Amino acid sequence: MGSKMSFDKPDPDNAFITLCREIDYQEGPLSGIPIAIKDNISTAGIQTTCGSKILKGYIPPYDAHVITLIRSAGGAIVGKTNMDEFGMGTTTESSAFGPTTNPVDPTRVPGGSSGGSAAAVASGLVRMALGTDTGGSIRCPASFCGIVGLKPTYGRVSRYGLIAYANSLEQIGPLARNVRDCALLYSCIAGYDPRDGTSLDLPAPTPLRSEIQGKRIGVPAEFFGEGVDPAVASVVQSGIQRLEELGAVIVPCSMPSMRYALAAYYVTSMSEASSNLGRYDGVRYGQAPDTVRSWHDAYSEIRRAGFGEEVRRRILLGSFALSAGYQGKYYAKAQAARQMVRDDFERLFESVDIIAGPTMPTVAFRLGETSDPLSMYLADILTVPANLAGVPALSVPCGTAHGMPVGLQLIGRHFAEDEILAAALAFEEGSA
Amino acid sequence: MTVIIGLEIHCQLNTNTKLFCGCSTDYRDDGPNTHVCPVCLGLPGSLPVLNRQAVVYALRVAKALHCEVPEFSEFARKNYFYPDLPKAFQITQYDKPLALGGYIEIEAEAGGEKRINLTRIHMEEDPGRLVHKGSGDRGRYTLVDYNRSGVPLIEIVTEPELSSPKEARRFLNKLRATLEYLGIYDSEREGSLRVDANISIKGYERVEVKNITSYKGVEKALTFEITRQKGMIRRNAQIVRETRHYQEARGVTTSARSKEMEHDYRYFPEPDLAPLQVSSWVEEIELPELPDTRRDRFMQQYGISLNHARTLTGDLRLAEFFEEVASGIPEVAAPWTADILLGELNYRDMPISKVPVPHFNALLEEVKKGTITDTSAVEILRLLLNQVMEGSTPEMPGAVIARLGLSKEEGGAFREIVASVLAENGPAVADQRAGKAGAINFLVGQVMKATRGRADPKEIARIIEDLLKE
Ligand SMILES: [Zn+2]
Numbered sequence: 001m002g003s004k005m006s007f008d009k010p011d012p013d014n015a016f017i018t019l020c021r022e023i024d025y026q027e028g029p030l031s032g033i034p035i036a037i038k039d040n041i042s043t044a045g046i047q048t049t050c051g052s053k054i055l056k057g058y059i060p061p062y063d064a065h066v067i068t069l070i071r072s073a074g075g076a077i078v079g080k081t082n083m084d085e086f087g088m089g090t091t092t093e094s095s096a097f098g099p100t101t102n103p104v105d106p107t108r109v110p111g112g113s114s115g116g117s118a119a120a121v122a123s124g125l126v127r128m129a130l131g132t133d134t135g136g137s138i139r140c141p142a143s144f145c146g147i148v149g150l151k152p153t154y155g156r157v158s159r160y161g162l163i164a165y166a167n168s169l170e171q172i173g174p175l176a177r178n179v180r181d182c183a184l185l186y187s188c189i190a191g192y193d194p195r196d197g198t199s200l201d202l203p204a205p206t207p208l209r210s211e212i213q214g215k216r217i218g219v220p221a222e223f224f225g226e227g228v229d230p231a232v233a234s235v236v237q238s239g240i241q242r243l244e245e246l247g248a249v250i251v252p253c254s255m256p257s258m259r260y261a262l263a264a265y266y267v268t269s270m271s272e273a274s275s276n277l278g279r280y281d282g283v284r285y286g287q288a289p290d291t292v293r294s295w296h297d298a299y300s301e302i303r304r305a306g307f308g309e310e311v312r313r314r315i316l317l318g319s320f321a322l323s324a325g326y327q328g329k330y331y332a333k334a335q336a337a338r339q340m341v342r343d344d345f346e347r348l349f350e351s352v353d354i355i356a357g358p359t360m361p362t363v364a365f366r367l368g369e370t371s372d373p374l375s376m377y378l379a380d381i382l383t384v385p386a387n388l389a390g391v392p393a394l395s396v397p398c399g400t401a402h403g404m405p406v407g408l409q410l411i412g413r414h415f416a417e418d419e420i421l422a423a424a425l426a427f428e429e430g431s432a
Numbered sequence: 433m434t435v436i437i438g439l440e441i442h443c444q445l446n447t448n449t450k451l452f453c454g455c456s457t458d459y460r461d462d463g464p465n466t467h468v469c470p471v472c473l474g475l476p477g478s479l480p481v482l483n484r485q486a487v488v489y490a491l492r493v494a495k496a497l498h499c500e501v502p503e504f505s506e507f508a509r510k511n512y513f514y515p516d517l518p519k520a521f522q523i524t525q526y527d528k529p530l531a532l533g534g535y536i537e538i539e540a541e542a543g544g545e546k547r548i549n550l551t552r553i554h555m556e557e558d559p560g561r562l563v564h565k566g567s568g569d570r571g572r573y574t575l576v577d578y579n580r581s582g583v584p585l586i587e588i589v590t591e592p593e594l595s596s597p598k599e600a601r602r603f604l605n606k607l608r609a610t611l612e613y614l615g616i617y618d619s620e621r622e623g624s625l626r627v628d629a630n631i632s633i634k635g636y637e638r639v640e641v642k643n644i645t646s647y648k649g650v651e652k653a654l655t656f657e658i659t660r661q662k663g664m665i666r667r668n669a670q671i672v673r674e675t676r677h678y679q680e681a682r683g684v685t686t687s688a689r690s691k692e693m694e695h696d697y698r699y700f701p702e703p704d705l706a707p708l709q710v711s712s713w714v715e716e717i718e719l720p721e722l723p724d725t726r727r728d729r730f731m732q733q734y735g736i737s738l739n740h741a742r743t744l745t746g747d748l749r750l751a752e753f754f755e756e757v758a759s760g761i762p763e764v765a766a767p768w769t770a771d772i773l774l775g776e777l778n779y780r781d782m783p784i785s786k787v788p789v790p791h792f793n794a795l796l797e798e799v800k801k802g803t804i805t806d807t808s809a810v811e812i813l814r815l816l817l818n819q820v821m822e823g824s825t826p827e828m829p830g831a832v833i834a835r836l837g838l839s840k841e842e843g844g845a846f847r848e849i850v851a852s853v854l855a856e857n858g859p860a861v862a863d864q865r866a867g868k869a870g871a872i873n874f875l876v877g878q879v880m881k882a883t884r885g886r887a888d889p890k891e892i893a894r895i896i897e898d899l900l901k902e
Contacts (some may be wrong), residue, residue: 278520
């Protein structure tokens with residue numbers, strides 16, 4: 001049974017790159033729910049740009065696995081959302097389609113890189129959206145816009161059709177205004193897919209419940225270290241206190257590997273990106289090269305003109321980190337540091353069930369505030385450890401600081417999405 | 433000057449589907465870009481899924497060549513830009529290949545066997561293919577066909593232990609035969625075997641020759657390169673470490689020092705594929721009879737010489753052909769297949785699979801019965817092969833013998849006529865004995881007249897020469 005709906009709403013925050021006005025949908029658990037899709041997830045017949053000029057006009061001939069699942073669950077895909085170019089950013093300002101603004105305060109960024117998806121949800125344009133999280137790209141905008149966002153365990157959701165930025169780190173995940181909607185969309189996209197060699201064949205997620213009683217919650221001191229805005233820290237501390245009041249046991253702990261996490265994350269993601277982005281040469285799709293020139297010159301020109309500054313910076317840094325003579329110093333060291341992060345989580349999860357802390361060290365930046373790339377990279381310090389270890393993590397609204405939303409981050413064991421969603425639901429209900 | 437040669441052989445595995453997608457590998461008769469999908473076109477968001485059959489095929493080779501298969505191996509990305517490479521990286525194996533070590537035994541120059549050690553065997557995907565069109569600066573363009581993109585390859589790397597182009601050819605013959613016996617490779621598929629060679633003269637720099645796309649080109653390319661290097665040493669010129677390209681059409685190697693050849697491939701583990709853990713599969717692999725075993729069996733079973741057995745087992749189809757025609761007459765079948773038929777086929781560049789077994793078998797029977805001379809038999813064989821080449825229905829040898837009057841008995845009848853013609857033409861006979869040109873043609877003409885054209889002029893000329901010798 002097919003139904004039709006039309007979607008004709010204004011988009012004051014520039015949340016969308018492409019809007020679909022007429023949408024067909026089927027019967028199912030998501031029947032007729034408007035859903036926004038981040039523009040790095042392939043949608044057959046709908047332009048998919050990754051927020052980049054180089055892919056402008058690219059219409060994939062196939063659906064990503066998650067799109068097939070959403071379509072068959074009845075979801076109505078209403079458009080493709082704005083993002084930092086190829087996911088490389090924390091503000092959605094690096095998009096070739098202009099920045100997205102934060103619905104809570106339009107002078108501020110929505111966070112990134114899934115800023116368009118978060119803004120579309122937070123402003124009420126859609127009930128839920130898909131984002132992707134490579135180093136915090138779902139949790140950061142969820143925190144900045146005051147909504148719920150989940151990065152599932154690596155291997156839980158098929159990446160087939162997700163246009164890669166950093167393959168070993170990223171996952172597709174849901175954003176929604178509350179934990180129930182977030183869990184609903186998550187339950188529709190999780191599962192094994194033989195087309196993704198890193199997808200894992202595990203039992204389906206269990207129905208959402210509210211549960212916090214007796215849970216041991218680890219709070220690493222490093223999550224409240226240098227660079228964390230004291231106002232944000234204090235909101236999150238009182239959130240954690242609320243968890244305790246709801247019956248959780250708070251366990252102070254330490255994650256010494258946090259010191260290396262950011263470097264490990266950036267070296268790994270830039271290295272993988274430098275390889276992933278090689279294919280944008282204008283031969284098969286995207287901007288066509290001037291065929292009168294030699295292919296070498298045509299490639300250089302297309303790539304120079306098609307990629308934005310941040311993307312070019314990361315391709316160059318990643319190529320350098322992988323190059324002969326430097327690979328041992330950078331890429332190999334990053335992998336060793338990554339193992340230390342994994343080991344830290346494994347050790348902590350022997351004595352705690354969930355790790356909690358702020359999602360972001362600050363509230364949403366003002367537009368144009370983070371013009372220095374290094375200070376932008378530092379903002380990812382609290383979100384990258386979960387990507388490095390592949391464990392699930394979510395951000396749930398926790399209060400406000402400076403009048404802007406603050407997110408509480410809950411990190412779980414591998415494949416324990418159910419457990420952190422249950423805790424988030426209890427927290428959300430307890431806060432209400 | 434001691435020559436040192438190492439080879440890297442890229443061989444397409446004849447799996448049904450490509451290495452990382454479900455596209456068919458049987459594309460050679462189809463139009464360009466008809467065997468493609470998001471994965472082998474490298475479309476954004478596509479992911480590779482490893483073809484299990486390809487791994488089994490590669491492990492079959494590893495086991496047959498006595499390699500060690502480590503517990504873990506890993507795919508890696510080799511990054512470079514080229515229009516035939518849709519992802520701008522090739523998925524290959526780098527520091528953790530599928531198989532290590534191993535060896536192949538070849539016939540040594542001095543007789544006996546020589547063992548050539550292997551460094552490694554790894555798996556990788558084939559890139560697409562460029563087709564250059566047009567001429568002139570404006571009209572020249574290049575088309576890309578991605579049908580080949582993603583076809584599974586194995587790369588076999590030898591230690592630098594080959595000492596001559598001839599040894600390299602023997603090595604490749606043996607390798608090719610082994611791969612075909614294993615049922616993982618089809619030599620009749622165009623471009624299915626490609627070779628890079630490292631060549632040096634002991635004490636001097638090493639040169640890599642790439643792009644030897646036919647296996648017959650290897651001996652030529654190596655011979656050219658060795659001659660070039662020796663010439664430079666004699667002239668006291670410096671041999672530089674470099675990559676050179678083999679130009680098949682001209683039979684020469686040329687320096688490839690363009691900027692597109694200077695690569696830093698930035699290898700790193702392929703994040704979209706889990707590490708391979710397949711050493712336990714090796715035990716389950718059952719190997720078929722391989723060339724050396726078959727060679728020994730042929731000697732034993734058919735009582736044929738080592739040389740014949742080696743030649744006949746050096747090619748799977750030839751060995752199978754021989755077994756079909758050998759029964760009952762191996763002593764005739766071995767030399768006629770290994771020496772005469774093979775020579776005629778090479779001359780015509782014709783594959784053994786085109787030779788009709790019943791016809792060749794009947795010919796061998798005639799030879800064995802002694803009804804025809806060897807010369808006549810060769811003539812019948814040539815006629816047969818030519819008929820096959822032209823696409824006409826091949827005649828059975830019996831019919832050819834009757835039509836051309838080639839049986840020794842008929843030759844006997846002609847002998848009498850020839851003898852009387854010689855007796856009647858004393859002066860011409862004297863001229864022929866004196867070696868005077870044209871005399872033989874006159875005599876043959878007289879016989880043809882006497883037999884009213886029933887005789888074969890070549891056969892008559894032979895009989896005349898025979899009789900004059902007596
Ligand atoms: Zn394919």
